[in-house]
Amino acid sequence: MTAHAPETPALVIDERVALANIARFQAHCDAAGLALRPHIKTHKLPLFARAQIAAGACGITVQKIGEAEVMADAGIDDILLTYNILGVDKLARLAAVARRVERFAVVADSAATVDGLGAAFAREDRPLTVLVECDTGAGRCGVQTPEAAAGLAARIDTTDGLAFGGLMTYPAPGGQSAVETFMRDAKALIEQAGIACPTITSGGSPDMWKSGGGTVVTEYRAGTYIYNDRSLVAGGACALDDCALTVEATVVSTPTPARAILDAGSKALSSDLLGLTGHGTILGHPDAAVVALSEEHAIVHTAGENEFAIGQRVAIVPNHACVVTNLFDFAWLKGEDGVLRRTDIAARGKLT
Numbered sequence: 001m002t003a004h005a006p007e008t009p010a011l012v013i014d015e016r017v018a019l020a021n022i023a024r025f026q027a028h029c030d031a032a033g034l035a036l037r038p039h040i041k042t043h044k045l046p047l048f049a050r051a052q053i054a055a056g057a058c059g060i061t062v063q064k065i066g067e068a069e070v071m072a073d074a075g076i077d078d079i080l081l082t083y084n085i086l087g088v089d090k091l092a093r094l095a096a097v098a099r100r101v102e103r104f105a106v107v108a109d110s111a112a113t114v115d116g117l118g119a120a121f122a123r124e125d126r127p128l129t130v131l132v133e134c135d136t137g138a139g140r141c142g143v144q145t146p147e148a149a150a151g152l153a154a155r156i157d158t159t160d161g162l163a164f165g166g167l168m169t170y171p172a173p174g175g176q177s178a179v180e181t182f183m184r185d186a187k188a189l190i191e192q193a194g195i196a197c198p199t200i201t202s203g204g205s206p207d208m209w210k211s212g213g214g215t216v217v218t219e220y221r222a223g224t225y226i227y228n229d230r231s232l233v234a235g236g237a238c239a240l241d242d243c244a245l246t247v248e249a250t251v252v253s254t255p256t257p258a259r260a261i262l263d264a265g266s267k268a269l270s271s272d273l274l275g276l277t278g279h280g281t282i283l284g285h286p287d288a289a290v291v292a293l294s295e296e297h298a299i300v301h302t303a304g305e306n307e308f309a310i311g312q313r314v315a316i317v318p319n320h321a322c323v324v325t326n327l328f329d330f331a332w333l334k335g336e337d338g339v340l341r342r343t344d345i346a347a348r349g350k351l352t
């Protein structure tokens, strides 16, 4: 606990705002009849995973086995891992973590991934649930056609040790109608083959408020919604006041009246622009632009003169909350009482 301001750069999470964001989007999903499965990549904190489940989430999404291990240790009992897992060492870890979790599922988009999963789970007591990942326009992983999705579903269905769980996609922003068309067609083909397709999971915070209502999608995976960030403000998904995560920094130099230097560079803010101009919004200084970063410095150009003083603290809403979380060993949680409590970011840095 600390009553005084922590050393900068510091990652500060306003718990009141984060909990309000959880409640608001959970209410949206409840009203739309969608299950919500938050992606923990944004916060990487067991305490917020538990808060999301307590608010009504059906479980969580993770991207890495290491993240699943941290969340299993924390007692989370329903986990979807949205990544192709390959290689004997990773498959052994996957089997070990799946044994510890009541409901565990992964995705696959190739016969090679399915066959590896089958070999690793053939002798397990419980089959592993596998969803087919579909590329509905984002151009990342995923089978390319509904026919390919149905073919892979059939392969999962007939592989010992595996159970087909449904379809998964991470769409491009604005991609809901492409998701709808792809998923309806794929589901129909799978059901025609006599295979049930219980879950269709989509996601993404940029389009979260457009989700739901007469859709083939049964489950929504949002991650960034818990903290929000400058990219979601720019996209109209939230207001600046809804941003729970800030990086606190100190003005360390004012080389000219119109330039200030902060002690939060790319090691604290990341270099991720997400298509925006500038590296963050400085709260209370809407016209100051964070024009460039080096590792330990942020260069700020101000509209007027002498806007900042050496030693002054500022709070920055970063472009992309998820990557910033991964850069810090610990965060300061700001409670209702204004007191800061230090918490380790247990699932940060999990590369495997």
Ligand SMILES: Cc1ncc(COP(=O)(O)O)c(C=O)c1O
Binding pocket: 039, 041, 042, 061, 082, 170, 203, 204, 205, 206, 221, 222, 223, 224, 225, 322
């Ligand atoms: C597979 C998958 N699902 C869900 C999400 C959550 O997306 P967002 O952070 O936009 O809510 C991500 C984010 O990268 C993702 O990769």
